[in-house]
Structures are given as C-alpha cells and as structure tokens.
Amino acid sequence: MKAKPCSNSLAVKISQVMPPDTNPHGTLFGGKLMAYIDDVAAIAAIRHARKNVVTASTDSIDFIAPVKAGNSICVEAYVTWTHKTSMEIFAKAITEDLITGERQVCATAFLTFVAVDKDGRPIPVPPVYPETEHEKLLHAGAPVRAAQRRERRQQSKQFTEIFGADYPWNRSK
Numbered sequence: 001m002k003a004k005p006c007s008n009s010l011a012v013k014i015s016q017v018m019p020p021d022t023n024p025h026g027t028l029f030g031g032k033l034m035a036y037i038d039d040v041a042a043i044a045a046i047r048h049a050r051k052n053v054v055t056a057s058t059d060s061i062d063f064i065a066p067v068k069a070g071n072s073i074c075v076e077a078y079v080t081w082t083h084k085t086s087m088e089i090f091a092k093a094i095t096e097d098l099i100t101g102e103r104q105v106c107a108t109a110f111l112t113f114v115a116v117d118k119d120g121r122p123i124p125v126p127p128v129y130p131e132t133e134h135e136k137l138l139h140a141g142a143p144v145r146a147a148q149r150r151e152r153r154q155q156s157k158q159f160t161e162i163f164g165a166d167y168p169w170n171r172s173k
C-alpha cells in the first residue's frame with residue numbers, strides 16, 4: 001500500500017462550549033472533551049485508512065487546563081504512526097477565550113485505532129510518513145509507546161480473566 005503523509009489525515013473540530021456541556025464549576029465535562037477527542041481522532045484514522053475503524057485504546061488523557069463555558073474548544077488530530085492494522089493518532093485540544101483571544105492547550109492524548117472489515121476483523125492500513133518537525137518527533141517516539149500499549153493490553157487481559165463478567169449484585173463475597 002502506498003504511504004501517505006501525516007498531514008493527509010489531519011482532522012479539526014472547533015465549537016463553542018455551551019452550558020449543557022459543563023459541570024457545576026462552569027467548565028467543560030471531562031467526558032465531553034474525551035468524546036470530542038475520540039470523534040476527531042476517528043475521522044483522522046478513517047481518512048488515513050479509507051476504511052472503517054474502531055478505537056482500540058486511548059492512552060492517558062491529560063487535562064491540562066479547564067475549558068470555561070463561552071470559550072471555544074478546538075481539537076486537532078492526525079495519524080502519527082502505523083503498524084499492520086493499527087494507527088496511532090495524536091490529538092491536541094486548545095481552548096480560546098473568545099473575548100480576550102487568550103489560548104491554552106487544555107488536553108493532549110494518543111489514541112490507537114484499528115481498521116476493520118465488515119465483520120469487525122482487523123485489516124491492513126497504509127504506512128504513514130512524517131514531514132514537519134512535530135510529526136517527526138511523534139513518529140520517532142511511537143514504537144516505544146506501542147510497546148508500552150502491548151504490555152498494558154496483556155495486563156488488561158489478565159484483569160479480565162481475574163475479575164470476569166459477573167454483575168456486582170451477583171458477586172459472592
């Protein structure tokens with residue numbers, strides 16, 4: 001498959017934070033921001049693969065600064081690295097006080113998406129290559145992050161086996 005540049009997958013979403021999406025502090029719900037990030041990252045992954053994708057995992061999301069109601073929130077995401085069927089996506093969210101123009105990074109995250117066929121089975125994706133300094137930095141660090149994810153996935157599988165699928169109310173003490 002022909003390699004594509006990171007920039008080919010760039011997806012951006014900008015919106016104004018409205019009160020229904022805020023918590024009692026008047027700032028954006030963390031869960032809402034996570035949904036924005038997943039949404040934009042999925043578009044980037046589909047753009048790169050030109051196939052259906054699923055979210056396989058999200059690395060830790062660091063909430064760096066709160067996002068006030070009335071501010072804008074801009075999420076950008078692009079594919080930084082690919083393996084066989086999986087793609088790493090970097091997402092960055094910035095918030096802007098629309099009155100003063102002050103901007104802040106409010107969150108960054110790495111997500112992994114997997115391209116799937118109509119039965120949900122993983123299928124190959126094209127390679128990606130970096131062009132800018134930022135893209136090169138992210139691309140170079142990706143194999144180490146992927147190895148950490150493989151290790152974490154093994155731990156998750158172990159927890160799944162240990163804790164099982166019992167409902168809490170059926171669990172014996």
Ligand SMILES: CC(=O)SCCNC(=O)CCNC(=O)[C@H](O)C(C)(C)COP(=O)(O)OP(=O)(O)OC[C@H]1O[C@@H](n2cnc3c(N)ncnc32)[C@H](O)[C@@H]1OP(=O)(O)O
Pocket residue numbers: 042053054055056057082083084085086087112114116120121122149150153
């Ligand atoms: C857009 C959305 O909202 S989708 C909804 C939320 N997501 C989901 O429902 C996905 C549920 N999970 C699944 O369907 C499956 O576990 C899949 C498709 C992610 C993986 O399928 P599996 O049959 O386990 O495939 P397999 O073990 O071969 O892994 C396939 C690839 O996914 C990668 N992968 C799987 N799980 C993870 C994970 N937790 N973190 C990072 N990468 C992962 C593997 O490393 C592999 O990558 P590679 O082919 O590039 O080397």
